[in-house]
Amino acid sequence: MDYFKTVVPSQLINERGSNLVVINPGSANVRIGFANQQVPFNVPNCIARHVKNGSNDGLKRSVQDQMLNKQATPVQELDREKAYDTIASVLKIPYLDEVASNSVPRKMGTVEGYASHQNRSDTSFTWTTVVEKKPKSSFEVDTSQAILSEREMEKGAESKPKDSHSVLDGDEFIFKEFICGEEALKISPVEPYCLSHPIRRGHLNISHHYPLQQVVQDLHDIWDWVLTQKLHLPPRDRNLYAAIIVLPESFDNREIKEMLSIVLGELNFSMAVVHQEGLAAAFGNGLSTACVVNIGAQVTSIICIEDGVALPTTVITLPYGGEDISRCLLWVQHYYQTWPPIQTNPLAKPIDMLMLNKIKESYCQIREGEFDAVAIVHSFDETRSVGSHKTRLSALNVPPMGLFYPTLLVTEEYPQPSRPWFNDYEDMLEDTWHMELSRRPDMADNLYLGANNGLNMWDSYPVIPSRPKKDDNLGLAEAITSSILSTGRLDLKRKLFCSIQLIGGVSLTSGLVVAVEERVLQAIPSNEAIDTVEVLQSRTNPIFVSWKGGAILGILDATRDAWIHREDWIKNGVHPGSGRKYKDSFYLQAQAMCYLNS
Template sequence: MTQAEKGEAENGKDKERDREREQRGVKRPIVPAAVPESLQEQIQSNFIVVIHPGSTTLRLGRATDTLPAGIPHVIARRHKQQGQAAYRDSWLLRDGLSKPESTEQRQNGLKMVDQAIWSKKMSNGARRIPVSPDQARSYNRQMRPAILDHSSGAKWTNTSNNPEFLVGEEALYVNPLDCYNIHWPIRRGQLNLHAGPGGSLTAVLADLEVIWSHAIQKYLEIPLKDLKYYRCILLIPDIYNKQHVKELVNMILMKMGFSGIIVHQESVCATFGSGLSSACIVDVGDQKTSVCCVEDGVSHRNTRLCLAYGGSDVSRCFYWLMQRAGFPYRDCQLTNKLDCLLLQHLKETFCHLDQDISGLQDHEFQIRHPDSPALLYQFRLGDEKLQAPMALFYPATFGIVGQKMTILQHRSQGDPEDPHDEHYLLATQSKQEQSSKATADRKSMSKPGAFEGELRGQSSDISERIYPQEVELGSSQGDCMIPGNDSEEPLTAHMSRKTAISQFEGKALGLDKAILHSIDCCASDDTKKKMYSSILVVGGGLMFHRAQEFLQHRILNKMPPSFRRVVENVEVITRPKDMDPRLIAWKGGAVLACLDTTQELWIYQREWQRFGVRMLRERAAFVCPVMCKVAGSLFKVHTLKNTLGINEQQFTISRASSHLSSEKANSYNYIIVGAGSAGCVLANRLSEDPQSTVLLLEAGPKDTLLGSKRLMWKIHMPAALTYNLCDEKYNWYYHTTPQRHMDDRVMYWPRGRVWGGSSSLNAMVYIRGHAEDYNRWSRQGALGWDYEHCLPYFKKAQTHELGPDQYRGGNGPLHVSRGKTNHPLHQAFLEAAQQAGYPFTDDMNGYQQEGFGWMDMTIHQGQRWSTASAYLRPAISRPNFSVAEKTLVTKILFQGTKCIGVEYVKNGQRKKVFAIKEVILSGGAINSPQLLMLSGIGNADDLKKLGIPLVCHLPGVGQNLQDHLEVYVQQKCTKPITLYTAQKPLNMVRIGLEWLWKFTGEGATSHLESGGFIRSEPGVPHPDIQFHFLPSQVIDHGRVASTMEAYQVHVGPMRSTSVGWLKLKSSDPNDHPIIEPNYLSTERDMWEFRQCVKLTREIFAQKAFEKFRGPEVRPGNHVQSDKEIDAFIRQKADSAYHPSCTCKMGQPSDSTAVVDPQTKVIGVENLRVVDASIMPSVVTGNLNAPTIMIAEKAADIIKGLPALQEKNVPVYKPKTLETQR
């Protein structure tokens, strides 16, 4: 036998021995070097999915997404056998509520709440007068619901196909009579293991896998087979179960198939998401509240504690308090999941922590349950709205008895797959300590006795100092607090550590005391000072009005006196960077994914398959002290980027906007809110006067990157318009309420949130409207706004490529052009319209709007020509002009009824700036009325319900909402000449490169180059239907790619008789308002839409389309009767994105008017509104051009210049009104 053969034989024997040992259960030694170093691979953030699983809500999204998708974290599973008993996990109900002591404890807690409310004075220095529930009970018991509609519109989930499972909203709306079990796989931050059906670890993990996989497929549109190309960042609770973490990692890598994973704690990710380097993180969720201190990316183990209560407990407490006050909805049941949803909504709507809101207030709410009528309840509430959230500080009010209410971080029980865990380290240290002790004893024989005792005391405690125990009870407080009597009871000296911890976990700490305890467990006084100066509140359980001030007051009053003297400032942060606190941790996970140095933390599928749970010890920052240091360095890199202003969410400031932080420039002559279609115009025109200082504030970012339009091609390439139309980065992304006349559809309303506003998102169609639109304005009370006074300002704004004439301008900043493609389908459309009997018009913005022709577009030299390009950029170099982006104005400031400035949020900091002359709102038809109402201008009753102090009662604010609705009539094209071929990858690259190189080609137009206006029937004096023709197919606002060679017409009525409204959802500026356009609420509107479809079909049937005409795609040849057409309209009509008229211009005597003809807000001083919201009624056409005209005219009014006027300009009128065409 050769030497090589002998070696191979020996190796074979070694392997055989190893196999035998494994079979006998004898494990081989684990060599640390066997665990590999992390692989360095290029990070592609769009291939990283961030998952934040909460007890009630699952949030997940790509790391590149602005916001995550959020769905109820619930699953309904079909019964496996007929007659199986139904099982439903409870939501608001929990163990410990039905004990004999519960009622007494709840009453005692409420007494402490009432005492605390009385002891804290209101802002005026007076004591708050308590309101007895008896005062509301007598009124509420008399109230009966009003029937709004005999059909609520809500529907049970359709289970006719017997799906095996349903997830999210569908699971919540499963009919209780259907054979499904309801499971919430996570409760109170931990896996929901219990003895009932679906309560085993295997079943819970299976539920999670189904829910997460379903959400990834549905909301992220990632096929499960492609997950091998993706990596995952999983957020886990601060106090975690290592065995559960192991199972979750195994599920994600081995079952779902992700290629890699990072596991990190919620608290650390919250600091990433907020941009703070150190903070005491207070995460108030729906089911639990966790508190811990994080410093430089490391969560201090001893500071972690979890309180077993959260927002759902507040909802249940609120329900109990409302019952005491005679809650009129007497059928409400905590076992009914729809009633639980209602109670959560009522809590979020009505509860607050504002001591100044006192007395009885009237409220109303609606109930819309499936198979039931829609009901409206009215009722009164007093202190209940304040008492319920205060239960977070006095948890005895929850009435929970016999449950473990405070949870600390315990050591894991160990895992046989990881022998080198913390237990191994402690055992090794113990042996070393025994050896050291023996040596020390021998050396100490000659030392005095005092030293012997000291050394013995040191050695007995050394293991705790090397590896800390689960918790250190506070040093300066030295106690665990007993919430039952709201007093502090120090631990007795003889009490053992385990007994102390056991008793500590049995107490229900109030939120403020938990924060104080967590900070007190920090290792040094310097760290404690840091934590007191940065208390970050995340999660959705404390999103109450004035919660920030309330918690700050509690902390200041209860913090140890020794720190009260040395801590300069106690700061509680509830909305860092003005973000939704529920999304902060997820956002931090997304930030973590984008850092290059995150490579150190990835655990890859092949590594997990080989080394298993040991990889957590090697790579998870919260397990391994070495990785904690890596995490700390990661965080320092992140905060450095924040400091330098180069992170993703940076607040970039233009040349002059540094004035915002300067004392000398804290006031301006004019402050303009909103850099949109009107705001950019005003900024340019008002800053023309070098003596006037102008500040322009915009909530969104710039429309360029590093000064380049090419780098922001999605905005400036005309053909790329759908990219940003559905991108939240540059878009407010509004949605309406469910539309009862449109099958309860929620309509999407994009509005620009970027320099240029909606002129940076729109389809660039330049339409002025009809002359009679402006004459109607004058008749409606907007004197001086008739056509002869508006036409000069249209011309002043414009430079038309065809040159100036009686209707067109030739020297304005806004460049207007005609399409260049001369597409055969556009030619066919115009020819077919004439064959159908309609005239051709060579300028629908000139003498004759009626007819069909080539449309004007705000495109200049192949680029979108928004108001940012036309007006804003030319003004930036002026020394008297300043502009700031990513600045959210939250309130208008008043002295009495005199406007003196605005309050805004920048970089998470709330600041004020003052106006010497005027504040001008140019936020648009949604944001301007919203800001007025947030500032106390609006309907007094509505503002009172939200606790907003009244400045001026103007009931018209938010009313008179008007919009254009349209449908797409689509025809398949028999020739391959539509834009369908342009969507092919190689063609897209070719088109994009040509545009980037010389701003020409198919990318240099929006392709909406032809259109027209007609009258719907005889007797109509001027056009009331508009057409846009597109040689392509649009699906779901462009979010779905075209599926065939097709062309379409966008068609809709121009003067709808359906009028809507918008109202505040809450007093929080970050909450979108409630938008109710009330579409199709009149029969006239439905009739006009029917005409739109029929007249479009007539045009498509003409000879000009014969060589292109294929089958009708939408509505389809099967849709013929009026009833079928009506159904199509209800299902497919969508907004044309033209909201307007919500701050109507009119005479002060008009109760519905908000501004007068001088654009001044009625009833207050130094405040104007200038944007599409002041239109008295919507015009016949797109709104960008009229909005720019309004701003041009308003600028002259503000500057005191005489109004321009052009009299006797001829306008086309039909020869007879007896015919429709």
């Protein structure tokens, strides 16, 4: 610990971070990078696979989980309208009946061309090219090189072709086997591809149409593509690297086990360790005690940290996030009749969701009064070129208020399928507790427990709920208040209410900090002796703070006992007697905070 107090943090990161890869998967995006990088690569966590003719009925759907979608029921639509009117009263804007009475649509026009620098966001995308040149056989390559040499000699250096393909006619093109990341979201629906999201709403997206084996394979291929194409880390070199997996609190034991199997098995890392997203966020901002509120694309999670230790009983997950706000933005514009007469369907066309997310990030904010803005929206019709439409969007302060009134968001459009697979709440290590474990050469005597002794090590650990508390209709302010009050101690509750940390992309919404402070204060029961609520400003980008904290946790020696070696995992799962267990992220020693606070 003396070394941690004297070393310069950047020096420590450079020394130990070059062979560490940090993987922080979310529902919509995965953040991957070397621990000594400033920021990771932020890639949509999705993959589109080429569907061959006649296979699986052609997979008529272009998005894997579209079979799960359903529209809002009349009751849900009524609840949404009531939520809007409640928000209208708070924000001092017209009620829905007043909006409906104004039946004259707003003026809008088609824009042939516009200067992107004059707009707050560029929502123009182009369809992804899904074909590539067919690889040549060795004979064809030799022939091509011979032709090139002969022509170069005849025509001289000045006529040397820029591309070897240009001298050969009849290049054959084939469909790419799969496409990952944002390019996968921009594939035209008419192309023979099926888009899959391996993680949905904070869980593996398992359904009757999307089995576990395919989910795991898709996750592997996405992460392998990022590692190879972005980090330039090929499979043959990964045994020289260790992986830090920063996972959301919503993941179950078996889901965590699958993640470890991907990283230590298929991706071939030498070691891995799992840390919680909330705890990593606290480390990333140099906080020892905080209430971490992570507002992601599809899930909002809350967890309290005390002295560098996560409190599992405080975890609450809410099944809504930034994408729900984007869809709500579209609903509001349709109600106000401000949206152009184009077919915008973020559920069927992921490229439409990309556009809505850009508009939301650029224009939506929380403020009182009527709030309109002129924006450029686009129509993505696979049979025509991309169309640009200039329009005045209305009530842009309403959608983000759905965080406090979740019935406005109608999150049922991505319903959770019935998955008995998740009823397996047994600890993933239980099958190794009653077997003779092989002893590693570097294992100390006091760590080797032999057979049937592994349970003793965890006797002092409290029971961790297999799945966090979840309430679909609980607003953000009430959820934060409930999480903090569950800690019980007045001194800790006061400290946590003054140490709220907002992370995730939605936390960048203008006006959200003030709204959270005001509404959490109002949600605290009158019998609680608490009169101050404060949201702390993030010291780093809220989108990457958990990833950065994971890098710090992986570098600190205090976490070394939690590392899992690849050979241990493949042979026995985990050695419980060696102190390597993924749940250790709940109980990291607070002494590591000395490094951050020194």
